[in-house]
Amino acid sequence: MQWIPAALSAAVLFTACKPKQAGNVVSGDAASKVYVAPGKYDEVYLFTSGGYSGQVGVYGVPSGRLFRVIPVFSVDPEKGWGYSEETKPMLNTSKGFVPWDDSHHPVLSKTAGNDDGRWLFINGNNTPRIARINLKTFRTDEIIELPNTGGNHASPFCTENTEYVVGATRFSVPSDNEDVAINTYKKNFVGTVNFVKVDKESGNMSMAFQVNAPAVNFDLARAGKGMSHGWVFFSCYNTEQANTLLEVNASQKDKDFIMAVNWKKAEEYLAQGKGVKKAASYVHNRYNESTHTATSEMLKEVMTLDAKTLKGICYFMPCPKSPHGCDVNPTGEYIVASGKLAATIPVFSFKKMQDAIAKNDVEGEFDGIPVLKYSSVIAGEVEKPGLGPLHTEFDSKGFAYTSFFVSSEVVKWNVETRQVVDRIPTYYSIGHLCVVQGDSKEPFGKYLVAMNKITKDRYLPTGPELCQSAQLIDISGEKMKLLLDFPTIGEPHYAQMIQADLITKNQVKIFKLDDNKHQYVAKNEKATKVVRNGNDVHIYATAIRSHFTPDNIEGVRVGDNVYFHITNLEQDWDVPHGFAVKGAGNAELLIMPGETQTLKWTPTFAGVYPMYCTDFCSALHQEMQGYVRVSPAGSSVPLSFSTGSNNGEQPAK
Amino acid sequence: MQPRIPLKNFSRWIIALSSLAMIGAYFTSVWYIDLSAPQYPEGLGLEIWVNGLKGDLDSINNLNHYIGMATLHTDEFPEFVILPWLLGCMIAGGLFVAWRNSRKVLFWYLVCLILIALVASYDFWRWEYKYGHELDPHAAIKLPGMSYQPPFLGYKQLLNFLAGSLPDVGGWLIIGGGFLIGGVYFMERFSQRIFKRKQ
Numbered sequence: 143m144q145w146i147p148a149a150l151s152a153a154v155l156f157t158a159c160k161p162k163q164a165g166n167v168v169s170g171d172a173a174s175k176v177y178v179a180p181g182k183y184d185e186v187y188l189f190t191s192g193g194y195s196g197q198v199g200v201y202g203v204p205s206g207r208l209f210r211v212i213p214v215f216s217v218d219p220e221k222g223w224g225y226s227e228e229t230k231p232m233l234n235t236s237k238g239f240v241p242w243d244d245s246h247h248p249v250l251s252k253t254a255g256n257d258d259g260r261w262l263f264i265n266g267n268n269t270p271r272i273a274r275i276n277l278k279t280f281r282t283d284e285i286i287e288l289p290n291t292g293g294n295h296a297s298p299f300c301t302e303n304t305e306y307v308v309g310a311t312r313f314s315v316p317s318d319n320e321d322v323a324i325n326t327y328k329k330n331f332v333g334t335v336n337f338v339k340v341d342k343e344s345g346n347m348s349m350a351f352q353v354n355a356p357a358v359n360f361d362l363a364r365a366g367k368g369m370s371h372g373w374v375f376f377s378c379y380n381t382e383q384a385n386t387l388l389e390v391n392a393s394q395k396d397k398d399f400i401m402a403v404n405w406k407k408a409e410e411y412l413a414q415g416k417g418v419k420k421a422a423s424y425v426h427n428r429y430n431e432s433t434h435t436a437t438s439e440m441l442k443e444v445m446t447l448d449a450k451t452l453k454g455i456c457y458f459m460p461c462p463k464s465p466h467g468c469d470v471n472p473t474g475e476y477i478v479a480s481g482k483l484a485a486t487i488p489v490f491s492f493k494k495m496q497d498a499i500a501k502n503d504v505e506g507e508f509d510g511i512p513v514l515k516y517s518s519v520i521a522g523e524v525e526k527p528g529l530g531p532l533h534t535e536f537d538s539k540g541f542a543y544t545s546f547f548v549s550s551e552v553v554k555w556n557v558e559t560r561q562v563v564d565r566i567p568t569y570y571s572i573g574h575l576c577v578v579q580g581d582s583k584e585p586f587g588k589y590l591v592a593m594n595k596i597t598k599d600r601y602l603p604t605g606p607e608l609c610q611s612a613q614l615i616d617i618s619g620e621k622m623k624l625l626l627d628f629p630t631i632g633e634p635h636y637a638q639m640i641q642a643d644l645i646t647k648n649q650v651k652i653f654k655l656d657d658n659k660h661q662y663v664a665k666n667e668k669a670t671k672v673v674r675n676g677n678d679v680h681i682y683a684t685a686i687r688s689h690f691t692p693d694n695i696e697g698v699r700v701g702d703n704v705y706f707h708i709t710n711l712e713q714d715w716d717v718p719h720g721f722a723v724k725g726a727g728n729a730e731l732l733i734m735p736g737e738t739q740t741l742k743w744t745p746t747f748a749g750v751y752p753m754y755c756t757d758f759c760s761a762l763h764q765e766m767q768g769y770v771r772v773s774p775a776g777s778s779v780p781l782s783f784s785t786g787s788n789n790g791e792q793p794a795k
Numbered sequence: 796m797q798p799r800i801p802l803k804n805f806s807r808w809i810i811a812l813s814s815l816a817m818i819g820a821y822f823t824s825v826w827y828i829d830l831s832a833p834q835y836p837e838g839l840g841l842e843i844w845v846n847g848l849k850g851d852l853d854s855i856n857n858l859n860h861y862i863g864m865a866t867l868h869t870d871e872f873p874e875f876v877i878l879p880w881l882l883g884c885m886i887a888g889g890l891f892v893a894w895r896n897s898r899k900v901l902f903w904y905l906v907c908l909i910l911i912a913l914v915a916s917y918d919f920w921r922w923e924y925k926y927g928h929e930l931d932p933h934a935a936i937k938l939p940g941m942s943y944q945p946p947f948l949g950y951k952q953l954l955n956f957l958a959g960s961l962p963d964v965g966g967w968l969i970i971g972g973g974f975l976i977g978g979v980y981f982m983e984r985f986s987q988r989i990f991k992r993k994q
Contacts, residue, residue, distance in 0.1 A: 160829075160950055160959060389935060390933050390934075393936075483935060483936045483937075549833065549954075549955045550832070550834050550955065567833055568833075569833070570834035570836075596834050598834070598836070598837075599837065
């Protein structure tokens with residue numbers, strides 16, 4: 143009966159013969175490479191997009207520690223962003239106050255093609271906007287809306303000297319507020335590409351011009367550098383011009399396009415007066431650091447250039463299957479495009495593109511824009527790199543790193559030979575990746591951060607909604623090494639890394655009280671007052687360790703608009719004060735040293751309301767409190783305020 | 796007519812028990828298609844029962860539509876109507892062989908089992924071929940020259956998925972039963988010869 147055990151062992155063998163998958167290997171010295179001793183600084187800043195949180199996350203690398211969430215497009219009650227009177231205008235749009243957006247791509251400002259550590263730009267995808275964050279204060283200083291744009295996705299990639307940041311429509315749309323049938327896409331929809339000028343000194347943004355291009359979906363962009371300075375490259379999909387079920391309908395053509403935009407040419411046309419001013423409505427919001435107050439301005443005109451009639455601004459380069467990433471190597475010679483449904487990575491040559499344009503080597507036109515011949519512009523393809531290529535960044539040694547969503551890996555390849563040299567799995571399904579200064583002329587390299595779309599079993603579970611995740615990979619050697627997993631806020635679409643010292647040297651520690659030009663500032667306790675103006679009650683108050691002045695306020699009535707203008711009199715680093723009032727249908731304030739912030743409160747019930755400092759400021763923080771008495775509407779309780787008078791009322795000034 | 800060659804009692808017990816064990820295939824999965832990918836470390840499984848498809852059918856259908864593979868639905872397979880009856884016949888046949896106690900009947904029963912195995916294998920392979928090759932021309936991901944036929948037995952890499960095709964519990968009961976019955980037949984023949992030679 144020997145064959146009975148034989149048959150049984152055959153069964154066991156069959157089930158055991160599953161081939162081994164690539165293991166989750168972390169090398170032995172990974173821990174020491176990510177360990178930043180207490181009190182020591184990380185080497186690199188990582189700025190991640192907050193994705194659908196609308197914000198920006200600031201992390202240290204290699205530790206993966208979260209330092210700050212910078213509020214940008216979404217309200218943040220913790221910091222009073224969008225709740226204080228000073229910050230509300232920042233979230234104003236042509237459609238009114240919008241409390242949220244979807245932020246995708248943080249982009250560091252550049253000088254001579256290298257990260258200069260001055261500003262960080264980020265796009266709002268939903269209500270199309272670009273924000274500028276000041277890296278001295280880590281605050282959002284400016285937000286500009288883009289007119290006639292639907293989904294500002296290919297944004298805000300900047301040119302070599304931050305001459306422009308760009309923003310192109312992901313959802314081609316008719317002009318704003320135009321009421322047309324959806325299925326007239328081909329006839330009525332326009333693909334707008336916006337060039338936003340950035341002032342060299344102040345960083346202030348202004349809408350320079352808008353190129354009207356064929357209606358397609360613009361996905362991502364990168365500016366040329368070095369030899370390709372003067373151009374911006376945009377990946378385009380849905381060249382099928384479908385207006386429904388894009389999942390299928392926008393995936394039919396074998397090739398979509400990379401659109402090359404010659405912005406120097408566009409500037410020439412503008413100088414010749416070829417631009418057309420069109421009516422539009424979009425806002426420009428600015429935060430003034432000396433008044434500590436934002437203003438929102440509605441703009442009514444936009445300069446447009448028609449790419450179909452003004453020849454030489456736009457060219458299409460055919461690119462396989464719905465290109466997503468569109469990245470330019472450090473020398474500016476190669477444009478690496480990744481068709482997310484393609485089986486190869488096409489690498490375009492800027493030189494060959496110039497030749498093809500000079501020789502008019504075109505295969506046809508798409509909606510009035512010349513389409514260059516694929517074979518004339520391609521430098522080569524990376525063969526069999528993986529599945530679902532998305533984004534590419536570069537190191538200083540001539541290597542490119544491309545993320546692969548479907549095969550869930552990072553693939554390292556040689557830019558010149560286009561040979562794959564190494565690959566490493568990611569957990570799981572990577573989207574963007576970034577290398578330290580990996581999109582600049584001189585990448586720093588060393589670290590690569592993979593931003594994954596799926597975490598599944600990588601962390602302690604937290605119900606159906608799991609954390610988002612980044613993975614730190616050491617790219618200093620020949621082989622890539624996984625160092626660390628760390629969770630991130632929102633969905634980190636894209637991130638950028640920069641050497642820390644480029645930023646730390648410029649840090650603002652406090653705002654100078656003497657320079658505070660806020661309309662309602664009280665620069666010392668003697669200057670505090672309470673002023674009634676009809677139903678508006680303005681409280682000019684101060685905060686210093688550990689009391690508010692005034693801290694007893696009476697004479698407020700139900701239905702009044704009460705404005706607490708709190709000035710933080712501290713002039714030391716890291717002594718913010720917080721402020722909150724019981725029952726206020728609002729958020730708290732966090733007031734930095736030397737700053738004034740305003741909380742508006744409209745009490746609806748009579749009573750005595752405590753107010754207090756929310757940010758632990760001193761040993762007597764718990765004592766930093768006060769009261770506001772609210773009397774019924776029409777009450778004759780006189781307006782009064784005081785600090786330190788336990789016997790009650792003092793006459794109002 | 797040749798005289799009936801009876802079977803040993805031990806053999807009849809093995810045949811009867813093997814047949815009865817096949818009843819278990821009504822309550823367990825017969826075949827298992829195992830899919831794992833980097834982002835599916837826990838794997839996705841398709842269970843083929845005698846009367847239908849179970850397991851992560853919805854997830855598999857949803858994933859495969861990107862590359863244009865047909866969605867799978869139990870009611871589109873006539874096999875799942877036939878298979879329960881066929882299995883019943885196999886079980887009844889085995890019990891009949893044990894009762895009839897004839898080597899010749901056992902021989903013909905074995906021939907039937909082999910034929911069923913061949914037809915079922917062909918049918919399975921033919922379905923796998925169709926499933927992997929007949930792709931929707933409007934699929935989002937079309938890779939030139941790529942087809943997605945799952946392996947007949949064992950493992951195969953299909954894009955980012957490692958696909959495995961293996962008998963499941965019910966399948967092992969049927970295959971094991973079939974092999975035991977086959978083994979019994981050969982034992983009956985060989986042991987006699989060995990016995991005769993030794994004599």
